Structures are given as C-alpha cells and as structure tokens.
Amino acid sequence: MITIGIIAIFLYTAAWATLATRWRANLKQTPPPAYSKHYLWMWLVAASCHAAYLYAPLFHQHHLALDFLSAASHVMWLAGQILLITAITHRLESLNLFTIPFIALSLLLQLSVPVSEETKLVLMSGLGVHIFSALLAYSMLMIAAIQGVLLAYQHNHLHNHRPNALLRALPALQDMDNLLFRFISVGVALLSLALITGFIYLDNLFGQHVAHKTILSIIAWFVFSALLYGRWRYGWRGISATRWTLSGFGILMLAFFGTKFVQEYLLAP
Numbered sequence: 001m002i003t004i005g006i007i008a009i010f011l012y013t014a015a016w017a018t019l020a021t022r023w024r025a026n027l028k029q030t031p032p033p034a035y036s037k038h039y040l041w042m043w044l045v046a047a048s049c050h051a052a053y054l055y056a057p058l059f060h061q062h063h064l065a066l067d068f069l070s071a072a073s074h075v076m077w078l079a080g081q082i083l084l085i086t087a088i089t090h091r092l093e094s095l096n097l098f099t100i101p102f103i104a105l106s107l108l109l110q111l112s113v114p115v116s117e118e119t120k121l122v123l124m125s126g127l128g129v130h131i132f133s134a135l136l137a138y139s140m141l142m143i144a145a146i147q148g149v150l151l152a153y154q155h156n157h158l159h160n161h162r163p164n165a166l167l168r169a170l171p172a173l174q175d176m177d178n179l180l181f182r183f184i185s186v187g188v189a190l191l192s193l194a195l196i197t198g199f200i201y202l203d204n205l206f207g208q209h210v211a212h213k214t215i216l217s218i219i220a221w222f223v224f225s226a227l228l229y230g231r232w233r234y235g236w237r238g239i240s241a242t243r244w245t246l247s248g249f250g251i252l253m254l255a256f257f258g259t260k261f262v263q264e265y266l267l268a269p
Contacts, residue, residue: 005053005111011046012104015039019100023093043084043100050077050107066131068260069110076106078139082183090179091171095146127201134194138256140187141224145249147180148242155238177237181228184245188224191252195221216255223248 022036054077058064066074080103083096154170170176195217202210227244230236236244 008049015042130197137190144183
C-alpha cells in the first residue's frame, strides 16, 4: 500500500505541473498546450490511488486510521473530490492550483509517520456516518475558506481598480461569490448531520476528551449559519462574507485538528 501512496504523490505532482502550465498560458492569454487539458485525468488517477491507500484497511480489517496526520489526509482527499466534481462545470484552475500541493503533502506526511494502534477506529454504521459526514463538512468548509480568500483578493483589487493577470484568470466576481455560498451551504448541511449523528451514536459527546471539539463545532455551526442568514436577509457578500467564513473555519479547525494535536502530541504520555 505504501507503493500505491507513492504513486499517488507522483501523479498529484504531475497533475499540478500540468495545471500550472495551463494556468500560466491563461495568464499570458495564449493557447494552452494540448496535453494540459488532461490534468483532471491525472488528478483522478492520483485520487483513486490515494483512496486505495486510505480506505483499504476499512474493507479488509474494518478499521480506519484517524490520527492527526491521517485525518488531515482524509480531509484533503475529500476536498480534492469535491473540487474534481465542481471543476467539471466551473473554472477552478486557481483554486485547484493552490489545493493540489496540500493534498499531496498531507499524503506524504501520512506515509512518513507510522499509525498508532490507539488511533485506529472500528467503524460501525452509525459511527461511520458521523465520522464521514464530519470529514466531508471539514473538507467542504475548507474549500469555502480558500474560495473566500480568493474572493477577497479579487474584490479588493477590483474595488481599488488594480486589475492584474491573476484577476483575469479568475471567474467573474458574481460567479465566485455564488460558488462560495454553495460550498458553505453544503458544508453547513454536512456539519449539521455530523452533529446530529454525534449526539445519537456517541455515548458522551460532552465527555472530558471530546467536550472542546463538540462545543467549538457547535460555535462554528452558529457562525456559518449566521453568515447564511445574513446572506439571505441582508445580502452579505465580498469582504464581510470572507471574514465570517474564515472565522467559522478557524473555529472548526481548532475544534478538530487543534483538539487532536493537543491529545496526540502535547498530552500523550
């Protein structure tokens, strides 16, 4: 399985290099090389190998590694799948160019550190739904945060009348804004499912080891829900939407990765 992981990293790198060539041609407003249109296929094969490495233990041994680095690899892989699907109908070269290296890096770090037996979880049906919906929610809202940063950059430069080559490579401002709130809406729905299934299937959601994660996740849910309400009621967009998005994402990442980091690296015996 390690060999499959290494192949995935190699293909992610090839997909990124091919995409960079295509993106550079777009910036220069020249026709991209013919081979550059195949970067999505390279990415798809890389993602398939990545999935095989991540989920083979689930089918053969009925457990899933969810230590800090493995969880990051799961989140980045799921984020990649979301972007792959979205890229079929939207121009997302800038977002993909930024994200693919982090997907490859997360897998490389996972390959580099052995997984402790204590972090391997045996998944039953209800717990599996909770964990997978939570990982999907983190992935979707992470993409929303990256999209929000690009949107803020685009909004600031257009507002100050400072167009550049990067702005010309991005979709229209309205399309970027609509895409941001699509990501947030789906992310909030998935986070809601994760919280509901957590209350149903976990014995003590406010126990000593998960209380911080639960409370911070609920706060993040309220932040994103308030943003969606502000969008619907007051038409929030642009810089304001980005600030709310990054605030909610920061709280959510502190809930999940911050808690796992403290438990595995700072409090571990």
